[in-house]
Amino acid sequence: MSSNANPDRGIIGIFGYLDTFCRTIEQVRERTDFAGHELFSPTSYHEIEHACGFGASPVRFFTLIGALTGTCVGFGLPLLCDWDWPLIVGGKTSGVYSLPAYVVLGFECTILLGVLATVLGMLLLGRIPNPRRRVLDPRTTDDKFAIFLPGATMAGAQAQFLKQCGAEEVRST
Secondary structure (H helix, E strand, O other): OOOOOOOOOEEEEEEOOHHHHHHHHHHHHOOOOOOOOEEEOOOOOHHHHHHHOOOOOOHHHHHHHHHHHHHHHHHHHHHHHHHHOOOOOOOOOOOHHHHHHHHHHHHHHHHHHHHHHHHHHHHHHOOOOOOOOOOOOHHHHOOOEEEEEEOOOOOOHHHHHHHHOOOOEEEEO
């Protein structure tokens, strides 16, 4: 691929089956002439993630930070309110002695902020929304998988390779 090639021009290989698509991805990872390729899938499949060689998702750190923040807020907010406006019921003093009453609020804030941080992490790391994202083939939003290789031509070795791997259709865009 030349460095001045149009990133919207290239070849796209359409696949109908997930297993064929995953085998092709594993073979594409080993080839240097497929640098810069993009994958299109109708939805997320863990098989594709494994074929691409992705490790653990960094979204889990967003979840952890959000959940710990929620726990601190869920216990800290009523504790501060209790110290500022003490309400002595049944002879219990305010503050840490009434901590078991805050467990429900602490749990709920942990879940709430953990979920919000997870959604935020998925949106940020997935670069969503991306108004410049294009759909090269509308079938990839329904039931087909695709590999797009910018800068490649139908006469090149990449197109022949995609056909040999079992692509139902290989065409230029």
